[in-house]
Amino acid sequence: xxxxxxxxxxxxxxxxxxxxxxxxxxxxxxxxxxxxxxxxxxxxxxxxxxxxxxxxxxxxxxxxxxxxxxxxxxxxxxxxxxxxxxxxxxxxxxxxxxxxxxxxxxxxxxxxxxxxxxxxxxxxxxxxxxxxxxxxx
Amino acid sequence: xxxxxxxxxxxxxxxxxxxxxxxxxxxxxxxxxxxxxxxxxxxxxxxxxxxxxxxxxxxxxxxxxxxxxxxxxxxxxxxxxxxxxxxxxxxxxxxxxxxxxxxxxxxxxxxxxxxxxxxxxxxxxxxxxxxxxxxxxxxxxxxxxxxxxxxxxxxxxxxxxxxxxxxxxxxxxxxxxxxxxxxxxxxxxxxxxxxxxxxxxxxxxxxxxxxxxxxxxxxxxxxxxxxxxxxxxxxxxxxxxxxxxxxxxxxxxxxxxxxxxxxxxxxxxxxxxxxxxxxxxxxxxxxxxxxxxxxxxxxxxxxxxxxxxxxxxxxxxxxxxxxxxxxxxxxxxxxxxxxxxxxxxxxxxxxxxxxxxxxxxxxxxxxxxxxxxxxxxxxxxxxxxxxxxxxxxxxxxxxxxxxxxxxxxxxxxxxxxxxxxxxxxxxxxxxxxxxxxxxxxxxxxxxxxxxxxxxxxxxxxxxxxxxxxxxxxxxxxxxxxxxxxxxxxxxxxxxxxxxxxxxxxxxxxxxxxxxxxxxxxxxxxxxxxxxxxxxxxxxxxxxxxxxxxxxxxxxxxxxxxxxxxxxxxxxxxxxxxxxxxxxxxxxxxxxxxxxxxxxxxxxxxxxxxxxxxxxxxxxxxxxxxxxxxxxxxxxxxxxxxxxxxxxxxxxxxxxxxxxxxxxxxxxxxxxxxxxxxxxxxxxxxxxxxxxxxxxxxxxxxxxxxxxxxxxxxxxxxxxxxx
Numbered sequence: 001x002x003x004x005x006x007x008x009x010x011x012x013x014x015x016x017x018x019x020x021x022x023x024x025x026x027x028x029x030x031x032x033x034x035x036x037x038x039x040x041x042x043x044x045x046x047x048x049x050x051x052x053x054x055x056x057x058x059x060x061x062x063x064x065x066x067x068x069x070x071x072x073x074x075x076x077x078x079x080x081x082x083x084x085x086x087x088x089x090x091x092x093x094x095x096x097x098x099x100x101x102x103x104x105x106x107x108x109x110x111x112x113x114x115x116x117x118x119x120x121x122x123x124x125x126x127x128x129x130x131x132x133x134x135x136x137x
Numbered sequence: 138x139x140x141x142x143x144x145x146x147x148x149x150x151x152x153x154x155x156x157x158x159x160x161x162x163x164x165x166x167x168x169x170x171x172x173x174x175x176x177x178x179x180x181x182x183x184x185x186x187x188x189x190x191x192x193x194x195x196x197x198x199x200x201x202x203x204x205x206x207x208x209x210x211x212x213x214x215x216x217x218x219x220x221x222x223x224x225x226x227x228x229x230x231x232x233x234x235x236x237x238x239x240x241x242x243x244x245x246x247x248x249x250x251x252x253x254x255x256x257x258x259x260x261x262x263x264x265x266x267x268x269x270x271x272x273x274x275x276x277x278x279x280x281x282x283x284x285x286x287x288x289x290x291x292x293x294x295x296x297x298x299x300x301x302x303x304x305x306x307x308x309x310x311x312x313x314x315x316x317x318x319x320x321x322x323x324x325x326x327x328x329x330x331x332x333x334x335x336x337x338x339x340x341x342x343x344x345x346x347x348x349x350x351x352x353x354x355x356x357x358x359x360x361x362x363x364x365x366x367x368x369x370x371x372x373x374x375x376x377x378x379x380x381x382x383x384x385x386x387x388x389x390x391x392x393x394x395x396x397x398x399x400x401x402x403x404x405x406x407x408x409x410x411x412x413x414x415x416x417x418x419x420x421x422x423x424x425x426x427x428x429x430x431x432x433x434x435x436x437x438x439x440x441x442x443x444x445x446x447x448x449x450x451x452x453x454x455x456x457x458x459x460x461x462x463x464x465x466x467x468x469x470x471x472x473x474x475x476x477x478x479x480x481x482x483x484x485x486x487x488x489x490x491x492x493x494x495x496x497x498x499x500x501x502x503x504x505x506x507x508x509x510x511x512x513x514x515x516x517x518x519x520x521x522x523x524x525x526x527x528x529x530x531x532x533x534x535x536x537x538x539x540x541x542x543x544x545x546x547x548x549x550x551x552x553x554x555x556x557x558x559x560x561x562x563x564x565x566x567x568x569x570x571x572x573x574x575x576x577x578x579x580x581x582x583x584x585x586x587x588x589x590x591x592x593x594x595x596x597x598x599x600x601x602x603x604x605x606x607x608x609x610x611x612x613x614x615x616x617x618x619x620x621x622x623x624x625x626x627x628x629x630x631x632x633x634x635x636x637x638x639x640x641x642x643x644x645x646x647x648x649x650x651x652x653x654x655x656x657x658x659x660x661x662x663x664x665x666x667x668x669x670x671x672x673x674x675x676x677x678x679x680x681x682x683x684x685x686x687x688x689x690x691x692x693x694x695x696x697x698x699x700x701x702x703x704x705x706x707x708x709x710x711x712x713x714x715x716x717x718x719x720x721x722x723x724x725x726x727x728x729x730x731x732x733x734x735x736x737x738x739x740x741x742x743x744x745x746x747x748x749x750x751x752x753x754x755x756x757x758x759x760x761x762x763x764x765x766x767x768x769x770x771x772x773x774x775x776x777x778x779x780x781x782x783x784x785x786x787x788x789x790x791x792x793x794x795x796x797x798x799x800x801x802x803x804x805x806x807x808x809x810x811x812x813x814x815x816x817x818x819x820x821x822x823x824x825x826x827x828x829x830x831x832x833x834x835x836x837x838x839x840x841x842x843x844x845x846x847x848x849x850x851x852x853x854x855x856x857x858x859x
Contacts, residue, residue: 007476007477010477010480018496021496021499021500025499025500025503025529028528028529029521029525030519032522033519033520034520034521034522035519036517036518036519053520065762065764068662068664090371090662092369092370092371093742093743104522117371
């Protein structure tokens, strides 16, 4: 095979590999992603069995612990809607009433059942928002 | 004094603008003294930044709360070490740190190249001055660290307790040294493009800076991971959080750059690719700095709605557009001097390594920005989590490990298949033995991917050992030195090569730790009372008793109240050891919680206790349940709200003692992670390898001395002739 044909072949192979990687990237990310929503959105139109990432503020006087489950109510930032959450797992250090949180899970008969360890709290000061996440796959 | 600081910043902005203008004018008109004046302006800028930093630091150390920054980031009860490092915990202070590091590094590189690279240096000076000017503009225009408060508060808010960890305070300077360090080769690349000096001169002058920057950036990333492991309550070291990713992306591009410049130096190939890589690295470094400050992605460092996000975006866009236009206009000068002869060559393997690294970076980029991408494409904001990242990066990491093994034995230009077989025979044999041992002695076959990684680690280590052995043996046949002397001579003569091999070894050891700890960890969350026990990862852990202390925070972070537990862990052989996880409680300034309650209702951090080990770590964290203390706290608020500080201290001591005597069940997390310590050990080996590669070699010193002598001779002759 003469050199220029060899070079063209290599280029084709390389581009092909890049396309496969890009395809894997796009396909897996869109199918494995969780949609971000607010409490009012998830109460109004959640598909049961579908995973959502809920963002909002922890409502006042709503935090209760029973055994090792944490129960609280998430409200919209502007207070319009709210949904009760049942969460199991590590609670990040800054977690408190009135703070913004993000939690992933699904709706099950009116309660948002959260994935274990998926609670993230934003710190009210300029810094850190602490994240807890599941390790590995 | 704040006025002096602000004045330094404003003067710095003017100085940077002058430096850029003078360098450009001097280069264009050929007037050397104007160029020299531009260079001296950068030295002056460095001096101004040092002065401004000194003013700010002294304000922090004196706890001068008339400075807004000190009032929000420090307090009188913050320990001194954290007072000194609180400067870069704030947005404004970190911009000043960037400007300081950039001006000092620029001064250093310009001083070292003042007699060489006469064509390129002025343009590089201009680029560095413009970048410094951008950061100064941000500070002067929007985020001035020297803002003062009309009525200073009596007490500051204090440094966020989560940041009161030594690793966390060295982490930003390390990262910024990395980001800023990459600005140097970028500036010289732009200068080389403008002057059409597209040989390897700009690479040779700045590659040590690139290597040092790469090392600092990598160390900064590892410190962040270490902080996550030892300070946060979840027990992991990497969460694929946008800010973690933002620092990893420039590091990956930088690694690719360090490898591919060797191809340009040796064979004059990959010129366009190298320029593209260094521009990409610098843009990713800016992007990393921007991501942390923009609030566009939900993450650990999101500073909320930021006032400088748009400016960063504009600057990054300008850099990208400008650099791309420059590269395109100089394409004829960037033609390769040679062609790729064979796929079985070092050039080809470097190219492959580059493609994998850039591919890895693209995957991470896609996942990090996915919320914005999906919103643009489908209208709904969606995000991908750690499982997606792990799934896509693991195969790429495996390929990278394989390349690290084969690459070092492949020769430049071409190696025959037979030669390759000969070179890899012994390492492959060693790997096969390791695989047999793994199958026979461990249960690693349960996780095939991890087992594959273990085999690749063995392969790479075998190749590295073989290369050192071969090199030293060759030396011995010539010089007859004993082994240690031959080895040290070998490394001293080829610092870059053998330092690089050591870095490869360190990196696969790090991969070993990651594979072992993520595939084989055992995590347990329990809620138990004193006296009860649970098992995790082959250990039987008993909750012996609760602890409660005042002002005795082990980590030295200044926490007044510490509640914890003493655990006894017993392994399969009956050996026991104690673990003392605890939780620090910091007071809040919020008066609505009550005078006593505010000590319990502020921030709280988990102080984990880890038993480090080479084979496995036992990591524990506790979350004491203080809901039972609500009643006594309410009573105390009512009765002792107006009492003096001493009386309140006694009351708090009594409440805390009550916890110790009648502790309700506490929540524990225990994680047994095999091989996790090798991550830190591997990182250390990488740094050692990089140090060896970066160390000035005797030849370089000789060359420099010779060229200085020749330059002096030339000057004298010219002076005589005129």
